[in-house]
Amino acid sequence: MIEKRKMDRIADRDTSKFTTFFAKMKEVLSDERCVILTDKELWVLVNHHLAAKDRPSYTTYKHWKGEQNKSVEDLKCVSVEEAAEFRQSIEYARVIQKMNLTGHMMDEKNKNQWGSSWILERKFDDLKKQPMVQLSSNPTIQITAGDKEAQKMIDQMINGDTIDVEHEDID
Numbered sequence: 001m002i003e004k005r006k007m008d009r010i011a012d013r014d015t016s017k018f019t020t021f022f023a024k025m026k027e028v029l030s031d032e033r034c035v036i037l038t039d040k041e042l043w044v045l046v047n048h049h050l051a052a053k054d055r056p057s058y059t060t061y062k063h064w065k066g067e068q069n070k071s072v073e074d075l076k077c078v079s080v081e082e083a084a085e086f087r088q089s090i091e092y093a094r095v096i097q098k099m100n101l102t103g104h105m106m107d108e109k110n111k112n113q114w115g116s117s118w119i120l121e122r123k124f125d126d127l128k129k130q131p132m133v134q135l136s137s138n139p140t141i142q143i144t145a146g147d148k149e150a151q152k153m154i155d156q157m158i159n160g161d162t163i164d165v166e167h168e169d170i171d
Contacts, residue, residue: 018064018078020054021046022086029093032100036119039065065090098124 025046028034034042040058047055056064064078064086078086104116145151156163 017054017056017060018082018086020050021056021061022082022089024049026089026093029089032097035094035097035101036123094124 025042028042028046028049034045037045039061043058043061064083066083066087098120101116101120104110105113105120107113110116143154145154153163153165
């Protein structure tokens with residue numbers, strides 16, 4: 001009985017943390033400057049604006065986002081609907097941020113279009129510049145011989161044969 005009451009208190013506290021964190025996160029995500037933040041930096045920024053008692057751990061934050069192996073049902077403080085809304089809010093904010101950066105890039109009056117382009121390329125995987133050169137896993141080396149004797153030596157090396165080369169011993 002005591003254990004159940006303790007678990008209920010923890011669930012109530014975590015529900016309060018979730019509600020408080022979620023409200024502050026929505027506010028923080030409305031600032032387009034947070035576009036370059038990683039998820040961990042977003043968590044740090046939101047927690048900075050909360051009282052110590054309302055700050056979730058980074059592990060809890062990742063659980064809420066669905067990044068951990070635990071399912072939403074394992075988290076007593078968050079309903080399936082709340083977790084879905086939480087994830088959708090983050091995704092929606094990223095879409096809005098992407099649209100804002102694209103708008104800045106396309107604005108002829110904006111003198112810093114390259115800055116927006118740089119952020120877009122680094123933040124969003126689907127916009128990352130792909131390398132132009134693709135290296136084969138089996139490189140080919142081409143050797144050209146100047147005469148028949150050199151060609152014979154090349155063929156012997158390729159076939160793994162022993163090559164006798166004229167040499168002079170040095171004492």
